[in-house]
Amino acid sequence: MSLKLKIEEEIKKAMLAKERDRLRALRAIKSLILLEETKEGGDKGISEEEELKILTKAAKQRKDSAEIFLQQKRQDLADLELSELGVINEFLPKQLSEQELEAELQAIIAEVGAEGPKDMGKVMGAATKKLAGKADGKAISQTVKALLNP
Known part of the structure; x- marks a missing residue:
């Protein structure tokens, strides 16, 4: 339906x-x-x-x-x-928790082979498509920054 x-x-x-x-x-x-x-x-x-x-x-x-x-x-x-x-x-689909979001993003980072902040664009492109509706874009961006900037 x-x-x-x-x-x-x-x-x-x-x-x-x-x-x-x-x-x-x-x-x-x-x-x-x-x-x-x-x-x-x-x-x-x-x-x-x-x-x-x-x-x-x-x-x-x-x-x-x-x-x-x-x-x-x-x-x-x-x-x-x-x-x-x-x-x-x-x-809307159920929103991901912070832990679920972080796990999903770590998988995406591994998938695209991102190594640092310079690869944020690649990660964000894949993440926004895969996580559409499941997480806020702002939350995705902040988590990606945190994961790529150790």
Whole structure:
């Protein structure tokens, strides 16, 4: 079942349960998917990889917005963003823990034959493809730097 169909099913459930916050988040996700599908004038579907990118970007936006709202002492707005983030995270793959991320990155470093900081680009290219949706790009970058700079 595609992500779009899952979202539509969840929208129906949220409407029946009268869960306004969840419904708003689900509609936002569906809107992003529909915008991407119709982006280039065609009504072709989008791949799972593209859906994952859309969700990852939306999750990052919500997280960043929540942080800004908390800095501005707007707890009410931060709570809205965090509730939407929770709904988005339901559809993303499970995030890797720090230990799992480090183990994956060590395997990638060995695979590409990276020896030092100069090889960071090679490692990041392979890591972002392999770990898409499973780890934040910032966390990947920081861990790669730490592993390549002994």
